[in-house]
Amino acid sequence: MVLCIIAFIVFGIMSIFSAKYRPLAKEGFRCVFRTLTMKPCDTGLDQKFKTEVVYSVMRYSPAIARFVNKQFAVISWIFVLLTIASFGYSAYGVYNFYVFGNCEGPNAVSTCILNDLTGDYGRFSSPTELISPTSLDGIKAGNSSSNLTIVEFGCFVCPYTKKAEPLVKELLNTTNVNYIFKPFPLPNHNNSFIAAQAVLCAVKQDKAWEMRERVFAHQETCSVDGTLAINDIAESSGMNMTLFKGCMNNNETVEELNKYIEQGKAAHIYATPTFFINGKPLVGPKSIDEFKGLIK
Amino acid sequence: MNVKNDFPFLAKNIDLVYLDSACTSIKPKQVIEAEKSYYEDYGACAGRSSHKFGAKTSEKIENCREIVAGFVGAKSENLIWTRNTTEGLNLVANCTDFQKRKTVVTTINEHHSVLLPLLKLRDTGKIKLKVLKAENGVVSLEQWSDAIDKETALVVTHNSNNTTSIKQNVKQIAEIVHDAGALICIDGAQGVPHYAVDFGQENFDFLCFSGHKMLGSTGIGALVAKTELLKSMPQFLVGGGTVKTVSLEKVVVASDQSKFEAGIQHYAGIFGFAAACEYLKKIGMKNIEAHEKTLSTALLSELKNANATVYGDLNNRGALYSFNLGNAAPHELALMLDKEGIAVRSGFFCAQPAMESLGAKNGCARVSAYVYNSLEDVKKFGNALKKLSELYC
Numbered sequence: 001m002v003l004c005i006i007a008f009i010v011f012g013i014m015s016i017f018s019a020k021y022r023p024l025a026k027e028g029f030r031c032v033f034r035t036l037t038m039k040p041c042d043t044g045l046d047q048k049f050k051t052e053v054v055y056s057v058m059r060y061s062p063a064i065a066r067f068v069n070k071q072f073a074v075i076s077w078i079f080v081l082l083t084i085a086s087f088g089y090s091a092y093g094v095y096n097f098y099v100f101g102n103c104e105g106p107n108a109v110s111t112c113i114l115n116d117l118t119g120d121y122g123r124f125s126s127p128t129e130l131i132s133p134t135s136l137d138g139i140k141a142g143n144s145s146s147n148l149t150i151v152e153f154g155c156f157v158c159p160y161t162k163k164a165e166p167l168v169k170e171l172l173n174t175t176n177v178n179y180i181f182k183p184f185p186l187p188n189h190n191n192s193f194i195a196a197q198a199v200l201c202a203v204k205q206d207k208a209w210e211m212r213e214r215v216f217a218h219q220e221t222c223s224v225d226g227t228l229a230i231n232d233i234a235e236s237s238g239m240n241m242t243l244f245k246g247c248m249n250n251n252e253t254v255e256e257l258n259k260y261i262e263q264g265k266a267a268h269i270y271a272t273p274t275f276f277i278n279g280k281p282l283v284g285p286k287s288i289d290e291f292k293g294l295i296k
Numbered sequence: 297m298n299v300k301n302d303f304p305f306l307a308k309n310i311d312l313v314y315l316d317s318a319c320t321s322i323k324p325k326q327v328i329e330a331e332k333s334y335y336e337d338y339g340a341c342a343g344r345s346s347h348k349f350g351a352k353t354s355e356k357i358e359n360c361r362e363i364v365a366g367f368v369g370a371k372s373e374n375l376i377w378t379r380n381t382t383e384g385l386n387l388v389a390n391c392t393d394f395q396k397r398k399t400v401v402t403t404i405n406e407h408h409s410v411l412l413p414l415l416k417l418r419d420t421g422k423i424k425l426k427v428l429k430a431e432n433g434v435v436s437l438e439q440w441s442d443a444i445d446k447e448t449a450l451v452v453t454h455n456s457n458n459t460t461s462i463k464q465n466v467k468q469i470a471e472i473v474h475d476a477g478a479l480i481c482i483d484g485a486q487g488v489p490h491y492a493v494d495f496g497q498e499n500f501d502f503l504c505f506s507g508h509k510m511l512g513s514t515g516i517g518a519l520v521a522k523t524e525l526l527k528s529m530p531q532f533l534v535g536g537g538t539v540k541t542v543s544l545e546k547v548v549v550a551s552d553q554s555k556f557e558a559g560i561q562h563y564a565g566i567f568g569f570a571a572a573c574e575y576l577k578k579i580g581m582k583n584i585e586a587h588e589k590t591l592s593t594a595l596l597s598e599l600k601n602a603n604a605t606v607y608g609d610l611n612n613r614g615a616l617y618s619f620n621l622g623n624a625a626p627h628e629l630a631l632m633l634d635k636e637g638i639a640v641r642s643g644f645f646c647a648q649p650a651m652e653s654l655g656a657k658n659g660c661a662r663v664s665a666y667v668y669n670s671l672e673d674v675k676k677f678g679n680a681l682k683k684l685s686e687l688y689c
C-alpha cells in the first residue's frame with residue numbers, strides 16, 4: 001500500500017514530463033483508490049515499483065540492493081513520511097507566500113548572513129536577540145525631526161541590502177521618516193569595506209545618495225573590481241577625485257566605519273539588511289506592508 | 297537443434313530469452329505465412345459458397361483437418377475445430393450424458409479450464425465430482441483405480457501438467473476408465489506440443505488441445521472425439537453450418553462433426569494450425585522430445601545451482617519447472633528476470649488448487665522451454681538466476 005502511494009506520487013510527477021509514465025501514474029491512482037476503499041491493490045504496481053528500484057540499485061551494488069530489498073518496507077515508509085513532510089512544508093510555504101508575501105514566513109532571513117567570523121561578530125542568529133542602537137548618527141535622509149525613526153544596517157555589496165533599496169525609497173517618498181543608514185560591511189563579501197568607505201567619503205562631498213545608488217547599481221563590478229570600479233563610480237558621480245582619493249586613504253574614514261561596525265556588533269546584527277523601526281527590528285528585504293505594520 | 301532462424305519474433309528480439317512457452321509459443325514464419333495465405337490467396341467461406349474460392353477454401357480446410365487430426369493419430373472425421381483447449385473441455389463437460397452415471401473424476405492438478413466447467417456442473421447438481429489429491433504433484437495409478445467405478449461417467453485429466461510438466465500415464469488410466477465402462481477426456485494442451493500423442497492407440501474418448509501452444513495460431517484449437525460420441529452427443533453452440541435443414545417446426549442437425557462448428561470458423565488460424573503441425577512433424581516429435589529432455593536436465597541443474605525451490609516430483613518431466621527463489625515474491629522474480637531479458641511467467645498459472653497442493657501458497661515463477669530454446673538460453677537463465685539468488689537468498 002505504501003508503495004502504491006509513493007509510486008503514484010513519483011510516477012505522477014514524472015508523467016508531467018514524460019508520457020511514458022502516464023499509464024504507471026494511472027495504475028498508481030487506481031491502486032491508491034483501491035487501497036483507500038479497503039480493497040487490495042490489484043495492479044501489481046507495488047511489485048513493479050520495487051523491482052524497478054531494486055534492479056537499478058543492483059547495477060551499482062548488489063550488496064546495497066540486497067539491503068534495499070530486505071528493508072524495502074521500512075525504506076518506503078521513510079520515503080512516504082519524507083514525502084508527506086515535504087508536501088506539508090511546501091503547503092506552509094504557499095501559505096506564507098499568500099499571507100506574508102514571502103514563502104519563508106514573516107521572520108524569514110533572506111539576508112546576507114554573517115558567517116565564518118570569529119569573536120562577537122556573528123554570534124547571534126535571531127531577531128529576538130537584536131538590540132536597537134542608541135546613537136542616531138549615520139548617513140541621513142528624510143525628516144530628522146519626525147517621530148518615526150528607521151535605522152538600517154546595510155552592506156553595499158550585499159544583494160539583499162540592494163533588494164531592500166526600492167523599499168527604502170518608497171518609505172522616504174510616502175512617509176515622514178527620519179532615516180539613518182549605518183554601513184555594516186560584511187567581511188564575507190568582497191570589497192565591502194571599500195564600498196562602505198566610498199559612500200562615507202561621498203557624504204563629505206554631498207554626493208552620498210548618488211554614490212549609494214551607483215554602487216548598488218554596479219554591485220557586482222564593485223565586488224569584483226574593488227577600488228578600480230569604485231573610483232570610476234566616484235568620478236561619474238561628479239566627485240572631486242583628489243578629495244575622494246584623499247578621503248579613501250584617510251584613517252579618519254576607517255575609524256568612522258569602524259564606529260558603525262562596533263555599533264552593529266553591539267546591536268547583535270547577524271545579517272543585512274537589518275532595520276529598526278522606532279527600535280523594533282526587521283531583518284531582510286521585507287514587503288512595504290510589513291514595514292507599515294511595524295510603523296503602526 | 298537450431299531452428300531459431302525460423303522465428304521472426306526471436307530474430308527481432310535477439311537479446312530475449314523466451315522461456316514462457318507453456319503460456320504460449322512463438323510462431324515460425326511458416327505458420328505466419330500460412331495464415332497470411334488464407335487472406336491473400338483464399339479469402340472465402342468454407343462449406344458454404346460454391347464459387348471457386350469457396351471451393352478452394354473448403355478443400356484446404358478439410359486438408360488442414362486431416363493434417364491436424366493426423367498429427368495426434370486421429371482421422372479427420374473425428375476432429376472439431378474449437379477456439380482452444382478450454383472450449384473443447386467445456387463442450388465435453390456440457391454435452392456428456394450424465395443421466396445414467398453421474399460421477400466425474402478429475403485431479404487437484406488440473407488447469408482451471410478443466411476444473412471450472414466441472415465445478416459449475418457440480419454446483420448446479422448435474423454431476424458428482426471426485427477430485428483426486430496429489431502427492432508432490434503425482435496422482436498414482438492406484439488412486440485412479442480406487443476412484444473409478446461403475447458410477448463413473450467421465451474422467452477428465454491432463455497428459456502433461458502445466459505447473460510441473462509431469463507426464464501422466466494416460467494410456468493406463470484410459471484402460472482403467474474403459475474397464476469401468478466410463479469415458480476419458482484428455483486435456484492435451486501441454487502434452488500434444490511436446491511429444492507424440494496417439495488418440496487411437498492411447499484409446500482416448502476425447503482429446504483437447506490448442507494451436508497456440510504448439511507454434512500455431514492463437515484462437516484455434518481442436519477437440520478430437522470418437523465417432524460414436526460425436527454422433528450421440530447433443531450440440532453445444534448452434535448456428536450457421538450446424539444443420540442440414542431448418543424450418544420453424546423442425547431442425548435437422550448435421551450428421552457429421554460440423555454440427556459442433558457453429559458459425560464461420562477461424563480459417564486463417566486453421567491454416568496456421570495445420571502449418572504448425574507440419575512444421576513439428578518435419579522436425580520429428582521424437583527429436584523434439586529428446587531436445588526438451590536435454591533442456592530439462594540443464595534447467596534443473598541451473599535451478600539447483602541457484603538454490604531455487606522447485607515444486608513437484610522430478611521424474612517424468614518435460615522442460616518446465618515451477619520455482620521460487622529465497623524471499624522473492626513470484627511476480628518480483630519474474631519482473632527481475634524480465635529486466636535481465638528473460639521471459640518467464642509468475643503466479644498460479646490458472647491452476648491455483650494445484651499450486652496450493654504443491655505447497656506454493658503464494659504462487660511461484662515458471663520457466664518453460666520449447667523447440668527454439670537452446671542450452672545457451674538455459675545458461676543465460678541460470679546466470680540471471682544465480683545473480684538474483686544473491687539478492688533474495
Ligand SMILES: Cc1ncc(COP(=O)(O)O)c(C=O)c1O
Nearest residue numbers: 380381382407409458485486506
Ligand atoms: C494444462 C492446460 N490445460 C488447458 C489450458 C487452456 O488452454 P487455452 O487457454 O489455450 O484454452 C492450458 C493453458 O495454459 C493448460 O496449460
